[in-house]
Amino acid sequence: MAGQLINDFKNGLWQENPIFRLVIGMCPTLAVTNTTENGLAMGIATLFVLLSSEIVISTIKKLIPSNVRIPSYILIIATFVTFVDYFLKAFFPSIAASLSLFVPLIVVNCLILGRQEAFASKNPVHRSIADALGMGLGFTWALTLLGAIREFLGMGSIFGLQILGAWYKPMIIMVLPAGAFISLGILVGIMNIISREG
Amino acid sequence: MNNEQLIVTSSPHVRATDSVSKIMWTVVISLLPAVLAAVYYFSFRAVAIILVSVLGAVATEYIFQNVRGKEVTIADGSAVVTGVLLALTLPPTIPLWTVLVGSAVAIGLGKQVFGGLGHNPFNPALVGRAFLMAAYPVLMTTWQLDGQTTATPLNLFKMQGIMTDVWQLFVGHIGGSLGETSAFALLIGFAYLLYKGYVNWRIPAGMIGTVFLLTLVFGQNPIFHLFAGSLMLGALYMATDMVSSPVTKSGRWLFGFGAGLIVVVIRLWGGYPEGVMYGILLMNTAVPLINRYTRPRSLGEVK
Numbered sequence: 001m002a003g004q005l006i007n008d009f010k011n012g013l014w015q016e017n018p019i020f021r022l023v024i025g026m027c028p029t030l031a032v033t034n035t036t037e038n039g040l041a042m043g044i045a046t047l048f049v050l051l052s053s054e055i056v057i058s059t060i061k062k063l064i065p066s067n068v069r070i071p072s073y074i075l076i077i078a079t080f081v082t083f084v085d086y087f088l089k090a091f092f093p094s095i096a097a098s099l100s101l102f103v104p105l106i107v108v109n110c111l112i113l114g115r116q117e118a119f120a121s122k123n124p125v126h127r128s129i130a131d132a133l134g135m136g137l138g139f140t141w142a143l144t145l146l147g148a149i150r151e152f153l154g155m156g157s158i159f160g161l162q163i164l165g166a167w168y169k170p171m172i173i174m175v176l177p178a179g180a181f182i183s184l185g186i187l188v189g190i191m192n193i194i195s196r197e198g
Numbered sequence: 199m200n201n202e203q204l205i206v207t208s209s210p211h212v213r214a215t216d217s218v219s220k221i222m223w224t225v226v227i228s229l230l231p232a233v234l235a236a237v238y239y240f241s242f243r244a245v246a247i248i249l250v251s252v253l254g255a256v257a258t259e260y261i262f263q264n265v266r267g268k269e270v271t272i273a274d275g276s277a278v279v280t281g282v283l284l285a286l287t288l289p290p291t292i293p294l295w296t297v298l299v300g301s302a303v304a305i306g307l308g309k310q311v312f313g314g315l316g317h318n319p320f321n322p323a324l325v326g327r328a329f330l331m332a333a334y335p336v337l338m339t340t341w342q343l344d345g346q347t348t349a350t351p352l353n354l355f356k357m358q359g360i361m362t363d364v365w366q367l368f369v370g371h372i373g374g375s376l377g378e379t380s381a382f383a384l385l386i387g388f389a390y391l392l393y394k395g396y397v398n399w400r401i402p403a404g405m406i407g408t409v410f411l412l413t414l415v416f417g418q419n420p421i422f423h424l425f426a427g428s429l430m431l432g433a434l435y436m437a438t439d440m441v442s443s444p445v446t447k448s449g450r451w452l453f454g455f456g457a458g459l460i461v462v463v464i465r466l467w468g469g470y471p472e473g474v475m476y477g478i479l480l481m482n483t484a485v486p487l488i489n490r491y492t493r494p495r496s497l498g499e500v501k
Contacts, residue, residue, distance in 0.1 A: 169296075173332035182307065189311070 012134030019142035025111035039147025043140025058128035222275030228387035235383035252281030254301030283323035286377025348373035367425035404454020432474035449492035
């Protein structure tokens, strides 16, 4: 019982990591990971929406007619995305400004809808919570790592703290979308090597 | 009957004596006139940039192949070709560490991640240059001639409407990247490759012909557009890369036409003064499609 919950949780962290393994939710992954802070904020926002909607959907899954399940899921997800959107605008206006359009777009993040369809609609609430935490944290650490690499190479800083001195000429490409593709590709490759050997 | 002398094998029955390394080293030799021209115009700087670029490319190839546990093939000359070609696309003022970054990216991201020689969809040298262009745009567009900062002929033309003398363009006494200044030196090297039969003429003919005709149609000086910028270097040496260009005859014409079209569009209406690099890289992505749709029919094939 507890072992199953731990497995559900660990699944998203590594084995079925949404970014490095399932390669879903690419739109925010590529668009907002230009700094560490943005990556982390996006990850946490997604984690919150994923967790809340998985709880609600796995609770009321028997009440939702299967013909209209997708619109129902979207409606529930959109409710929580609105929470996040207003919360960020009220308390972290600078982050809200830099994530801009990509916060409302969490509604159509295929990671969130995918987990409802694949997990929450078939499993009890406690397992859905474990799954949402694992997947959300897996998404968060991947986005933060990606953001850290791009910010480090592209601006010589991490979390806005200048680490490399003035001698470092920033690689501008790394904060551009092309840099996201390059670093994501290399990270997926490294992940494959690690899991093949491990 | 003496049956022992009958050998039954499947085709091919006639084999060429050419090998990858022979072709690659011939390409290196054919680049010598362009290298000498670069050294003549930019002196010691050019030597340093070319050396660093070649060393960086070969070292990256060596490290990658070692890590992947593959046979080390740095002696086949393909990394040297990439190194020299990359160096020829760089401005003479570029810092040497940038050259090293570029050659490492060219071989690492342009070639080895796809599985090494023969598997790269893009021309590795152009991948390196495209990366540097996006990573360090200022360093990549600072030009110098005779010790003075200057702009390239295409830039002068685009921003200020100044035409550079065509004869200067031909011999190469202009601002620009190491290898794109002298069209003359590039043509000598290309003639040698043609003589050796190691290069297909259809891609450069299609590309240069398209640029000539289209600039003529749009009322520009076509001769200027042929010799300015990196059209010669790109069309003769980059577009003809054996790995990343089409294999069929009609496909090669199509490839050359497409690359030429993109060059003209970027030069006349785009934000950049020059579009040869993007023209070739974009057409590289279309090569599998081109190969598929221009596949000649086999003898007797019924559709």
